[in-house]
Amino acid sequence: MSFQEKQLPADASFGDKALNWIDARFPLSSTWKAHLSEYYAPKNFNFLYVFGSLALLVLVIQIVTGIFLVMHYKPDANLAFASVEYIMRDVPWGWLVRYMHSTGASAFFIVVYIHMLRGLLYGSYRKPRELVWLFGVGIFLCLMAEAFFGYLLPWGQMSYWGAQVIVNLFGAIPFIGPDLSLWIRGDYVVSDATLNRFFAFHVIAIPLVLIGLVVAHIVALHEVGSSNPDGVEIKNTLDERGVPLDGIPFHPYYSVHDIFIVTIFLLIFTAVVFFAPEMGGYFLEYNNFVPANPLKTPPHIAPVWYFTPFYSILRATTSDFVYWLQAGVAAYVALIILRSRLAKTCKIAAAVIGLLVIVGMFIFDAKFWGVVLMGVSVMIMFALPWLDTSPVKSIRYRPDWHKYIYIVFGIAFIVLGYLGVQPPTAVGTAIAQVCTFLYFGFFLLMPWWSAMGTFKQVPDRVVYHPH
Amino acid sequence: MILLKKLIAAAVLLPGLALASEATFPLDQAPDYTKDMAALQNGARLFVNYCLSCHSASSMRYNRLKDIGLSEEQIKNNLLFTSDKVGDMMTVAMSGKDAKAWFGAEPPDLSVIARAKASEAGSGPDWLYTYLRTFYKDDTRPTGWNNLVFPNVGMPHVLWELQGVRTAKFEEVKNPHEEGKTEHKFVGFQQVTPGTLTPVQYDKAVADLVSYMTWMAEPAQTTRKRIGVWVLLFLGVCIVLTWRLNASYWKDVR
Numbered sequence: 001m002s003f004q005e006k007q008l009p010a011d012a013s014f015g016d017k018a019l020n021w022i023d024a025r026f027p028l029s030s031t032w033k034a035h036l037s038e039y040y041a042p043k044n045f046n047f048l049y050v051f052g053s054l055a056l057l058v059l060v061i062q063i064v065t066g067i068f069l070v071m072h073y074k075p076d077a078n079l080a081f082a083s084v085e086y087i088m089r090d091v092p093w094g095w096l097v098r099y100m101h102s103t104g105a106s107a108f109f110i111v112v113y114i115h116m117l118r119g120l121l122y123g124s125y126r127k128p129r130e131l132v133w134l135f136g137v138g139i140f141l142c143l144m145a146e147a148f149f150g151y152l153l154p155w156g157q158m159s160y161w162g163a164q165v166i167v168n169l170f171g172a173i174p175f176i177g178p179d180l181s182l183w184i185r186g187d188y189v190v191s192d193a194t195l196n197r198f199f200a201f202h203v204i205a206i207p208l209v210l211i212g213l214v215v216a217h218i219v220a221l222h223e224v225g226s227s228n229p230d231g232v233e234i235k236n237t238l239d240e241r242g243v244p245l246d247g248i249p250f251h252p253y254y255s256v257h258d259i260f261i262v263t264i265f266l267l268i269f270t271a272v273v274f275f276a277p278e279m280g281g282y283f284l285e286y287n288n289f290v291p292a293n294p295l296k297t298p299p300h301i302a303p304v305w306y307f308t309p310f311y312s313i314l315r316a317t318t319s320d321f322v323y324w325l326q327a328g329v330a331a332y333v334a335l336i337i338l339r340s341r342l343a344k345t346c347k348i349a350a351a352v353i354g355l356l357v358i359v360g361m362f363i364f365d366a367k368f369w370g371v372v373l374m375g376v377s378v379m380i381m382f383a384l385p386w387l388d389t390s391p392v393k394s395i396r397y398r399p400d401w402h403k404y405i406y407i408v409f410g411i412a413f414i415v416l417g418y419l420g421v422q423p424p425t426a427v428g429t430a431i432a433q434v435c436t437f438l439y440f441g442f443f444l445l446m447p448w449w450s451a452m453g454t455f456k457q458v459p460d461r462v463v464y465h466p467h
Numbered sequence: 468m469i470l471l472k473k474l475i476a477a478a479v480l481l482p483g484l485a486l487a488s489e490a491t492f493p494l495d496q497a498p499d500y501t502k503d504m505a506a507l508q509n510g511a512r513l514f515v516n517y518c519l520s521c522h523s524a525s526s527m528r529y530n531r532l533k534d535i536g537l538s539e540e541q542i543k544n545n546l547l548f549t550s551d552k553v554g555d556m557m558t559v560a561m562s563g564k565d566a567k568a569w570f571g572a573e574p575p576d577l578s579v580i581a582r583a584k585a586s587e588a589g590s591g592p593d594w595l596y597t598y599l600r601t602f603y604k605d606d607t608r609p610t611g612w613n614n615l616v617f618p619n620v621g622m623p624h625v626l627w628e629l630q631g632v633r634t635a636k637f638e639e640v641k642n643p644h645e646e647g648k649t650e651h652k653f654v655g656f657q658q659v660t661p662g663t664l665t666p667v668q669y670d671k672a673v674a675d676l677v678s679y680m681t682w683m684a685e686p687a688q689t690t691r692k693r694i695g696v697w698v699l700l701f702l703g704v705c706i707v708l709t710w711r712l713n714a715s716y717w718k719d720v721r
Contacts, residue, residue, distance in 0.1 A: 085578060095691065256717075263709045291576070
């Protein structure tokens with residue numbers, strides 16, 4: 001097919017001509033329409049739906065401030081700590097850039113946790129949005145890796161010992177563990193070699209994957225269209241032009257809406273940056289103002305707050321707790337065999353895996369199972385679209401008692417997070433163990449509980465009250 | 468629901484558990500003079516005279532002291548002991564190896580010490596303020612000095628001429644938690660020889676020094692807060708505008 005360019009009248013404006021020239025060579029107008037001006041989003045979004053846009057904003061903040069930090073930061077064990085202080089003192093506006101980046105890390109997790117909570121409440125991961133959710137969980141994993149690698153870079157005591165503890169976790173894997181953690185560190189302890197490779201991962205590798213996944217997340221979302229708090233598919237009721245009756249163009253309606261929320265977000269964000277950048281030791285840990293010292297282990301090593309729910313699960317897995325886990329696994333396999341409609345081969349596979357895990361728990365150290373549990377606690381989110389079997393998507397039309405399950409799950413998650421910040425105590429560990437069961441119970445029992453109860457009638461059209 | 472109740476009960480109990488950890492010497496609240504130029508200048512004078520002989524502040528440039536109202540000439544003539552260029556960092560001549568041999572530990576760099584010493588017990592300045600005021604004579608220690616906040620610290624009481632020599636009185640009291648055990652409990656100081664400063668003057672001098680160290684830990688902190696107010700005001704105006712912009716579009720949506 002030969003190249004065709006739309007003919008504009010001779011008196012067309014320069015702007016029209018330029019756009020026409022570009023559109024013949026690059027899908028500029030069509031992309032703008034497909035993703036913004038003619039992307040129809042449900043009109044009944046509530047404020048929880050803004051956190052996707054906010055996450056994108058924080059990503060941009062992190063990338064831009066990160067570029068400027070890299071200009072002055074030295075990834076060298078002898079220079080790293082001082083170079084951060086150099087940024088804080090001698091680089092013009094360096095303190096602002098650094099605080100935006102450190103506050104941005106915590107803000108990213110706050111925003112993403114709320115974004116995920118919204119997905120959970122309104123069933124945004126349900127068919128046909130499974131891939132949107134999977135890409136999203138991938139983004140969350142990247143974010144955790146990004147935060148972990150980045151946290152070593154200031155080269156303070158918490159940076160150093162946090163990295164030491166986490167890398168040592170890989171050492172708990174049977175047979176290959178010690179070699180694996182050595183390979184990750186590039187040295188026998190966390191050292192300059194570790195700092196250099198973590199720097200490479202933090203500024204190049206993970207951001208590349210992260211941006212790729214963000215694009216995939218948005219493209220997949222725009223392919224199937226956004227869900228909404230009612231869980232109604234707006235594409236089921238179209239007008240004569242094929243536009244959803246309950247849909248409004250993302251631009252301008254949601255762009256002005258998001259700009260409004262963005263200014264509120266920035267107000268809170270800058271209030272932290274300018275008035276409480278340490279956030280009481282949660283965003284910048286006090287001990288991290290002490291330069292890394294490989295010979296001096298701090299009495300209490302805690303990860304930054306956003307990792308603590310998962311860290312708590314790791315710490316809860318004591319050798320006594322393994323018996324409870326074995327009982328849990330046995331009960332779960334029994335449940336699958338007796339009360340599921342899976343194929344026989346699946347049931348046999350479940351029984352075999354369950355048996356291997358139970359036997360494995362006798363053989364391998366509790367520390368290893370703690371690592372496994374911590375890994376599974378994140379990975380299990382990938383399975384969510386297939387665990388939820390409820391006939392409705394949104395929590396609005398579920399039985400009331402489902403709401404209590406979500407509340408208990410939320411409380412368990414927050415309690416785990418709180419306990420992860422605190423030094424371990426006997427009572428704390430016992431509570432963390434209960435919460436670990438609640439956390440996993442929420443997901444693993446979902447195929448059963450999510451279908452139980454009397455569901456409310458889902459309306460044909462979204463519920464919307466004009467402002 | 469029983470589980471939920473248990474969890475709520477546990478959540479109520481938690482703060483108590485957190486407090487049950489080991490008791491340390493309670494910290495006094497440090498007065499904040501970080502906006503008082505005279506106090507900061509006095510603090511800087513004390514810092515370079517007393518601290519900088521052993522400790523470095525290697526992230527701090529001498530000429531940054533212009534931010535607390537000193538001229539380059541004043542810095543050069545009065546405060547520049549370890550170097551001859553005002554653009555230099557506050558380094559220390561003593562080698563780490565020597566320091567370790569003499570004091571048992573290398574004196575930490577003090578650039579950000581006021582931020583590093585914060586904990587649940589109090590802010591970093593609180594720690595420094597209490598620490599510098601709780602030295603006492605203890606002949607069992609190699610330096611002859613001990614400290615209540617940092618027991619068996621390697622650092623001698625550098626400010627002793629100002630404060631004078633004090634000893635600490637301890638009492639053996641019954642441990643309330645463990646039967647039959649006693650606790651070494653601090654009951655008060657005893658002034659042996661007077662210092663060149665009265666106790667009130669000494670506290671003020673330490674407060675000045677700590678305020679200086681707090682300022683030095685983040686010289687941009689006053690600028691940060693000053694600009695922050697304008698940024699928040701600006702965003703406050705933006706919120707009103709974007710709110711109305713949003714409303715004007717959304718009034719069409721039915």
